[in-house]
């Protein structure tokens with residue numbers, strides 16, 4: 130590998146198939162010698178995307194050693210932690226080891242800085258040297274390893290006032306509350322499916338602020354403990370204990386608490402498949418669905434809405450929105466309850 | 477099967493898995509004895525979704541007998557023409573044979589009316605009695621058979637002034653120009669990927685009307701003949717001969733004709749995979765992508781945009797929009813050139 134300037138998108142690292150970008154590529158080059166427009170990171174922890182980690186834990190039948198084997202196999206085969214089943218990744222934190230000559234001094238970053246990558250692990254060259262600890266309940270894996278950030282790759286410097294693993298957890302889903310802020314208006318009825326999860330909680334919180342006193346926020350989870358917590362936190366007007374794979378059950382439950390009006394905005398934050406139809410039936414005609422869930426099927430959404438004649442706008446959950454990291458971290462600072470929740474769950 | 481009132485969504489016909497709607501179901505009941513809220517149709521032709529038909533023709537290596545075998549196998553196995561590989565369907569035309577007692581007199585439809593279904597074949601109970609003719613180049617199959625429309629199923633009466641197979645062809649993609657009309661504003665730069673195809677042509681036409689003199693419409697096709705036709709029709713300002721699976725090539729081509737501004741709106745109308753990244757790179761920050769293509773991968777779109785830090789809105793191509801059938805047919809009446817094109821291609 131010659132150390133000359135390479136593609137800002139990392140195309141020079143694509144091994145197969147040729148001609149595509151690193152994200153859609155099957156395999157990328159994870160040689161840890163950087164080009165002059167790349168950044169080398171000493172990785173301390175990975176936050177595996179929830180849809181991916183749920184799939185891996187299932188495949189491993191909950192066994193930690195098998196989870197490690199699956200993660201290592203994926204990285205060896207693909208040069209990146211890109212789950213071949215779910216297609217999703219996650220993100221990482223680490224310390225900057227080296228900054229390519231073309232970037233040094235031109236970006237707000239120095240060797241030794243602690244950062245989180247804001248681009249998916251599904252396109253990030255990664256090498257795992259040792260797995261130190263797997264947190265099955267937090268989707269996090271502490272490792273020794275290296276990663277490379279491309280010239281166009283986004284990152285955030287880790288804040289001094291928030292523990293690393295809390296920052297890692299919230300930055301992974303930072304796009305969700307930022308998009309909620311754009312979609313939700315005063316007076317809206319908002320349904321957050323998977324409202325008891327990590328991204329779901331942030332969306333519920335942000336939605337509650339936006340809808341104001343005339344609006345309604347409805348959280349959905351199939352689990353009693355999640356519903357209880359949603360109620361205790363106080364940001365939902367209703368917590369519906371419904372399995373979102375049961376489309377008609379969710380439609381009826383939402384209809385009951387909205388007097389048949391249904392939702393103006395549905396935000397789907399689950400980590401499991403087959404919840405497109407429930408999202409569609411919970412939405413009013415003319416409403417919007419934001420599919421943040423990486424387990425969403427494009428055809429199921431498109432044909433599902435057509436099949437029931439619902440004229441709604443369905444949005445693909447782009448993980449990125451301008452300043453989403455700043456936005457998400459600010460939520461933790463503004464709400465002690467939210468901060469406490471994340472501290473308890475992710476430290 | 478007892479002939480009592482059943483689910484307006486057709487849930488009573490789901491065989492497996494239980495509890496889901498007919499679209500996501502693997503198998504539905506295609507018994508041609510209707511419930512009192514269903515409509516029985518004598519089917520004359522199927523219009524197979526382009527992504528599905530492209531896949532089937534490939535699997536059949538272009539052999540008509542094998543295409544027939546694959547279509548028959550799918551309908552036998554699933555009770556519907558729901559391509560298990562692409563997940564997509566298509567639509568059908570036929571004559572109303574019977575209207576359930578609960579609907580008769582309450583809807584604007586009579587026995588003997590010729591209709592097109594506006595819900596996907598991926599959820600429509602279908603039985604094929606004979607395959608009469610397969611039009612490999614038009615995605616259409618003339619059959620003898622029966623189908624059932626559910627209470628919530630949309631349909632359009634076939635107009636007297638437009639040939640049946642032309643109506644079938646345009647109604648299949650009616651959602652695309654209707655959504656284009658909503659998204660495109662005066663002065664916009666619009667890129668239509670697959671602009672030489674059926675839906676693509678309609679989107680190009682509608683976009684040209686909307687952008688006005690200050691706007692720009694750019695059609696993309698990898699084929700010289702398609703580009704030539706786009707230019708001849710005169711609704712594109714530029715016809716770019718680029719393969720949309722080559723993301724960087726499309727980005728550079730769009731950049732060249734827009735002076736680096738890129739597109740405000742990208743409409744993706746291809747019938748092949750791996751064009752998400754090209755769509756993303758062709759869009760300006762803050763722009764929108766409408767993925768009408770059924771070959772779109774949700775994760776490729778979501779993670780692709782994040783991977784290159786593009787703050788764009790990506791919309792799932794809902795095949796339905798209020799009055800989309802009326803809208804699409806009106807285009808044929810308003811433009812003799814469009815009508816001639818469809819007459820030549822689909823009769």
Ligand SMILES: NC(=O)c1ccc[n+]([C@@H]2O[C@H](COP(=O)([O-])OP(=O)(O)OC[C@H]3O[C@@H](n4cnc5c(N)ncnc54)[C@H](OP(=O)(O)O)[C@@H]3O)[C@@H](O)[C@H]2O)c1
Nearest residue numbers: 179180323325326327328372373398399400422423446448
């Ligand atoms: N678009 C992007 O860029 C992006 C970025 C990051 C993550 N994601 C995706 O966002 C989703 C959520 O991520 P997360 O980190 O917030 O995950 P999470 O904390 O695991 O939340 C998922 C939630 O869904 C709940 N749930 C599970 N089964 C359900 C069902 N049948 N009905 C209703 N709710 C159900 C879960 O309940 P339990 O926890 O009690 O099981 C959990 O509360 C994942 O699909 C992830 O892949 C997308």
Ligand SMILES: NC(=O)c1ccc[n+]([C@@H]2O[C@H](COP(=O)([O-])OP(=O)(O)OC[C@H]3O[C@@H](n4cnc5c(N)ncnc54)[C@H](OP(=O)(O)O)[C@@H]3O)[C@@H](O)[C@H]2O)c1
Nearest residue numbers: 526527670672673674675719720745746747769770793795
């Ligand atoms: N969302 C919905 O509800 C809905 C409903 C109906 C259809 N659809 C989908 O819409 C899409 C288009 O349907 P259609 O009927 O308009 O199909 P179509 O007429 O076959 O058009 C597809 C176009 O894409 C072009 N194309 C092929 N490979 C390409 C490449 N590498 N780069 C750029 N363009 C390329 C094709 O060129 P050639 O023809 O020269 O090969 C053709 O012009 C399909 O994916 C279909 O499944 C969606």
